[in-house]
Amino acid sequence: MTYNYPDSTGHFGQFGGIYMAETLIPAVEELRTQYLRYQNDPEFKAEFAYELKHYVGRPSPIYHAKRLSESLGGAQIYLKREDLNHTGAHKINNAIGQALLAKRMGKKRVIAETGAGMHGVATATVAARFGMECVVYMGAEDIQRQAPNVFRMKLLGATVVPVTSGSKTLKDACNEAIRDWVTNVESTFYIFGTAAGPHPYPMMVRDFQCVIGNEAKVQMPEMIGRQPDAVIACVGGGSNAIGLFYPYIEEKSVQIIGVEAGGHGISSGQHAAPLTANAKVGVLHGNKVYLMQDENGQIIETHSISAGLDYPGVGPEHCLLKDQGRAQYVAINDDEALAAFDALCRFEGIIPALESSHALAHAMKIAPTMAKDKVLLVNLSGRGDKDMNTVAKLKGITL
Amino acid sequence: MSRIQTTFDKLKQHNRRALIPFITAGDPSPQLTVPLMHGLVESGADVLELGVPFSDPMADGPVIQRASERALKQGMSLRGVLDLVAEFRKRDNNTPVVLMGYGNPIEAMGWENFAKRCAEVGVDGVLTVDFPPEESHEAFEHLQAHGIDPIFLLAPTTDDARVARVAKLARGYVYYVSLKGVTGSGNLDLSAIAEKIPQLRKHIKLPIGVGFGIRDAATAQAVAKLCDGVVVGSRIVQEIENSTEQNVVANVAKLVKELRVAIDQK
Numbered sequence: 021m022t023y024n025y026p027d028s029t030g031h032f033g034q035f036g037g038i039y040m041a042e043t044l045i046p047a048v049e050e051l052r053t054q055y056l057r058y059q060n061d062p063e064f065k066a067e068f069a070y071e072l073k074h075y076v077g078r079p080s081p082i083y084h085a086k087r088l089s090e091s092l093g094g095a096q097i098y099l100k101r102e103d104l105n106h107t108g109a110h111k112i113n114n115a116i117g118q119a120l121l122a123k124r125m126g127k128k129r130v131i132a133e134t135g136a137g138m139h140g141v142a143t144a145t146v147a148a149r150f151g152m153e154c155v156v157y158m159g160a161e162d163i164q165r166q167a168p169n170v171f172r173m174k175l176l177g178a179t180v181v182p183v184t185s186g187s188k189t190l191k192d193a194c195n196e197a198i199r200d201w202v203t204n205v206e207s208t209f210y211i212f213g214t215a216a217g218p219h220p221y222p223m224m225v226r227d228f229q230c231v232i233g234n235e236a237k238v239q240m241p242e243m244i245g246r247q248p249d250a251v252i253a254c255v256g257g258g259s260n261a262i263g264l265f266y267p268y269i270e271e272k273s274v275q276i277i278g279v280e281a282g283g284h285g286i287s288s289g290q291h292a293a294p295l296t297a298n299a300k301v302g303v304l305h306g307n308k309v310y311l312m313q314d315e316n317g318q319i320i321e322t323h324s325i326s327a328g329l330d331y332p333g334v335g336p337e338h339c340l341l342k343d344q345g346r347a348q349y350v351a352i353n354d355d356e357a358l359a360a361f362d363a364l365c366r367f368e369g370i371i372p373a374l375e376s377s378h379a380l381a382h383a384m385k386i387a388p389t390m391a392k393d394k395v396l397l398v399n400l401s402g403r404g405d406k407d408m409n410t411v412a413k414l415k416g417i418t419l
Numbered sequence: 420m421s422r423i424q425t426t427f428d429k430l431k432q433h434n435r436r437a438l439i440p441f442i443t444a445g446d447p448s449p450q451l452t453v454p455l456m457h458g459l460v461e462s463g464a465d466v467l468e469l470g471v472p473f474s475d476p477m478a479d480g481p482v483i484q485r486a487s488e489r490a491l492k493q494g495m496s497l498r499g500v501l502d503l504v505a506e507f508r509k510r511d512n513n514t515p516v517v518l519m520g521y522g523n524p525i526e527a528m529g530w531e532n533f534a535k536r537c538a539e540v541g542v543d544g545v546l547t548v549d550f551p552p553e554e555s556h557e558a559f560e561h562l563q564a565h566g567i568d569p570i571f572l573l574a575p576t577t578d579d580a581r582v583a584r585v586a587k588l589a590r591g592y593v594y595y596v597s598l599k600g601v602t603g604s605g606n607l608d609l610s611a612i613a614e615k616i617p618q619l620r621k622h623i624k625l626p627i628g629v630g631f632g633i634r635d636a637a638t639a640q641a642v643a644k645l646c647d648g649v650v651v652g653s654r655i656v657q658e659i660e661n662s663t664e665q666n667v668v669a670n671v672a673k674l675v676k677e678l679r680v681a682i683d684q685k
Contacts, residue, residue, distance in 0.1 A: 037554050039522065039550060039551075039554050040551065041478040041548050041572065041574075042551055042572040042576075042596065043574035043575070043576050043600075045551050045553075045574075045576075046576040046577065046581070185488075186474065191475060192475075195475050195477045198477045199477065199480070202599065202601060203599060203600040205576060205599055300527065301526070302523045302526055303522045303523045303526055303549065303550075305475075306549075313523065313527060316496040316497060316498070317473075318474040318491060318496075319475050319523070
């Protein structure tokens with residue numbers, strides 16, 4: 021394997037690192053030490069595998085979206101069904117991994133940030149499963165657009181704290197979770213939801229999410245006798261994407277495509293697509309990444325129809341994969357994502373999350389330009405139940 | 420000799436502790452920042468910490484968060500802060516000024532441009548909250564080249580080995596964060612500070628300032644007995660928030676005078 025990141029200091033080329041206030045540096049160092057200790061521990065790995073199989077319901081199937089593909093008249097679209105996981109998204113893979121680590125580190129309290137609420141629900145779920153106190157920080161605006169998930173977290177016993185600072189979305193929820201962590205650093209494990217943040221999070225979250233790509237690499241040859249021509253996933257922070265992409269990095273015949281949230285369009289400035297829009301490198305939430313910011317280095321407010329992609333940065337490994345040219349990053353606008361959402365409902369009887377609809381929309385865009393024997397594997401990272409209110413509102417319907 | 424070192428040397432000769440107030444540049448308005456800085460010095464401040472507002476102040480409590488928001492709303496930027504320091508230096512060439520903030524605005528400006536401009540306008544030290552020693556190579560190199568002191572934080576969670584590491588890089592003074600939490604929290608533990616400072620002194624030969632959570636004259640007085648400088652931020656920023664444009668300079672001056680009297684008591 022020639023690709024080997026991050027380096028021992030947590031850098032992916034110029035990206036990544038541990039850009040945190042001093043109080044938290046010992047905590048991230050301790051986390052790194054403990055993760056390195058358990059990462060290859062047979063007992064830890066066996067427990068993780070057991071939970072993924074019996075609690076999450078893995079492996080998640082791959083499904084050939086035949087009617088949708090036929091309607092497009094080009095490449096065949098296959099879906100990695102992370103939406104069928106317990107709690108309805110890929111987020112649970114990582115939440116279980118980190119909870120098992122928290123348990124071994126003797127932490128009785130876990131905190132999390134959440135955007136769409138899927139990582140919050142996953143964290144609340146594992147906290148209930150392992151008997152830990154759970155506090156979830158969520159932007160006040162996201163609480164509005166994702167009300168069903170807020171209720172789910174409360175049912176699971178978590179405290180949901182509305183964050184009213186800044187843009188009241190995911191980045192502000194991150195700020196607030198970091199403030200909690202610095203205050204309660206000894207008792208608390210921060211279950212970070214995406215493959216970003218200070219080292220070791222980008223590496224650790226990727227490793228826990230790699231189950232997606234590792235399964236797909238076995239499942240695709242079983243289904244079609246070979247690997248797909250491209251793997252496609254939506255990218256906010258980028259955890260579902262890196263989970264699918266990472267095992268394919270050395271499979272050079274497989275194209276890797278990350279799909280960012282284009283919002284109202286890249287030229288409108290109202291989007292959440294730092295890679296596609298060629299944002300400058302910057303530092304936020306513990307890592308150096310491509311970051312949406314103004315000329316003075318202030319972080320600018322992003323826009324996306326999907327709360328889970330509404331974030332100004334992106335994980336450091338995606339930044340590196342872009343620079344290396346190994347992965348390609350594109351953006352899908354709000355209305356294109358909505359059209360894909362509708363299409364999957366009607367053609368396949370699957371209601372996708374708005375986040376995943378971005379990845380699907382890109383597949384639908386390129387499929388007609390490709391031969392019918394080409395295969396696109398889309399990560400259907402979550403289901404759309406949580407988005408009923410948002411979609412109804414956009415269609416002018418009151419539920 | 421740098422302004423910071425001169426100031427601490429002089430204080431040491433008189434067996435006094437430094438009073439280090441913090442305000443956010445541009446709060447309550449860019450026009451009032453320089454008058455506030457002069458007011459702080461006239462009321463007894465020895466070193467000024469000037470906050471550079473940032474959109475995502477992760478290490479700050481609600482009081483300084485709101486100050487940042489007010490400043491940004493009025494167009495305050497890193498370049499604007501540097502201009503304010505230049506303005507301040509027209510009347511005060513002795514009081515050390517330390518910029519405190521987050522790394523991204525500096526990254527956006529470029530460390531070389533930033534350090535050069537710091538030297539031009541008379542900034543003495545720079546504290547970048549989210550740049551620990553591990554990520555400070557570039558910053559250190561450029562700041563040092565222009566004679567600007569890189570100021571580092573130490574925390575209750577910092578172990579002996581890290582203290583030694585910081586000791587090698589730190590210049591000017593070291594800022595000990597007196598509690599686990601964000602700025603302006605209220606759970607400061609005096610006995611823990613009393614225990615930690617001598618441990619820090621094993622490696623740190625620079626003056627040690629203590630801050631975070633010093634909310635009144637009595638606490639300032641108690642903390643002053645344990646270290647070389649007392650940093651007061653949120654309490655002053657709160658005073659700014661609760662004042663009008665007309666009385667803010669006078670109100671802050673009154674508060675700082677009280678703090679001065681308290682820390683000077685033997």
